[in-house]
Amino acid sequence: MGTALAGPAVRPALRRGGGPLGSTASGAGASAPGISPSTASGASAVSAAPGAPGASAASGASLSGQPASDPKNSRPPLDDDLAVQQTAHPDDLDVPPGVDDAVRDYLYKMRRFDHRIPVLRAATDRLGRLERTVGHGFFYLLGFDEAVRVARNYPAVGTFSPQELALIDELFHADASAYGFMGMKPLNSLTATIPAREVHKVPGMGNYVYQGEPRATWETIRRLLGEEVVLTSGVRGIMKQFHLFLTKAAAYGGNLSLASRSLAPPGYSFHGIGDFDVGQRGYGARNFTSAFTATPVFRRLEELGYITLRYPQDNMLGVRFEPWHIKVATA
Numbered sequence: 001m002g003t004a005l006a007g008p009a010v011r012p013a014l015r016r017g018g019g020p021l022g023s024t025a026s027g028a029g030a031s032a033p034g035i036s037p038s039t040a041s042g043a044s045a046v047s048a049a050p051g052a053p054g055a056s057a058a059s060g061a062s063l064s065g066q067p068a069s070d071p072k073n074s075r076p077p078l079d080d081d082l083a084v085q086q087t088a089h090p091d092d093l094d095v096p097p098g099v100d101d102a103v104r105d106y107l108y109k110m111r112r113f114d115h116r117i118p119v120l121r122a123a124t125d126r127l128g129r130l131e132r133t134v135g136h137g138f139f140y141l142l143g144f145d146e147a148v149r150v151a152r153n154y155p156a157v158g159t160f161s162p163q164e165l166a167l168i169d170e171l172f173h174a175d176a177s178a179y180g181f182m183g184m185k186p187l188n189s190l191t192a193t194i195p196a197r198e199v200h201k202v203p204g205m206g207n208y209v210y211q212g213e214p215r216a217t218w219e220t221i222r223r224l225l226g227e228e229v230v231l232t233s234g235v236r237g238i239m240k241q242f243h244l245f246l247t248k249a250a251a252y253g254g255n256l257s258l259a260s261r262s263l264a265p266p267g268y269s270f271h272g273i274g275d276f277d278v279g280q281r282g283y284g285a286r287n288f289t290s291a292f293t294a295t296p297v298f299r300r301l302e303e304l305g306y307i308t309l310r311y312p313q314d315n316m317l318g319v320r321f322e323p324w325h326i327k328v329a330t331a
């Protein structure tokens with residue numbers, strides 16, 4: 001596969017202020033990427049998470065044209081029981097009186113995309129078809145420009161509509177604190193690519209880790225813990241994060257605040273620059289729940305000092321406690 005990843009390397013860095021979406025239409029006629037065989041991995045559990053019981057009730061309410069429902073009353077169960085211990089999002093706060101109508105409207109729209117549910121769903125479905133077409137492994141590394149190109153060239157995926165591209169652009173460049181996600185944004189370019197030489201495909205896992213410290217950290221963990229530990233999610237490029245986040249947002253009826261409580265919005269995930277998730281072999285989706293803390297793998301990692309949490313319990317960043325997430329990136 002590697003050749004498909006050629007292109008200007010925009011190594012993610014701590015740059016602020018996303019650039020314009022100038023390259024949406026670039027690369028017309030370029031060759032399609034190599035299609036790699038599907039490499040399913042434990043990370044698929046993340047995609048499945050939005051189907052949590054209760055999520056459909058929330059979407060139903062939003063789709064009925066009642067966008068003003070109080071999230072505290074219609075709040076679906078969170079993915080993880082520990083998530084309830086985090087602080088309330090600003091989503092729950094009223095906009096102070098005297099705020100300009102345009103600002104109020106902006107804040108509302110940033111919190112909830114339910115007014116654009118059909119577009120959100122269309123983009124989510126298209127990303128799903130894209131993932132199936134290019135294969136799960138390759139999809140982890142897929143950049144925005146290439147995603148647009150492949151979609152256009154493969155009828156099974158279909159061209160992204162201008163509305164879908166506008167939604168993706170707006171979501172990427174929005175300040176996520178407007179809907180309550182207070183974490184840092186390590187990726188500031190929607191069109192950043194992941195050069196193949198900068199990542200390492202982990203044998204048997206269907207996932208990648210960045211070369212350098214992330215790879216060394218994973219290999220040390222693997223050496224110390226052996227076969228019991230698995231890499232459940234490694235490098236996640238922009239489009240992979242978009243697919244995960246939009247899937248969750250769609251399940252929550254377009255409520256970005258709810259979606260961001262259990263998943264970093266696109267651009268805000270440290271999986272884009274070096275962090276990765278680990279799990280207990282054979283533990284499946286439970287590796288992404290608090291139950292993971294009861295596994296031998298977690299206890300061993302804790303003893304060895306590898307649990308330096310990106311998002312500790314009771315963190316103020318609007319992100320749930322994620323004991324399976326290994327912090328490597330120094331951003």
Ligand SMILES: [Zn+2]
Binds near residue numbers: 276277322325
């Ligand atoms: Zn993670």
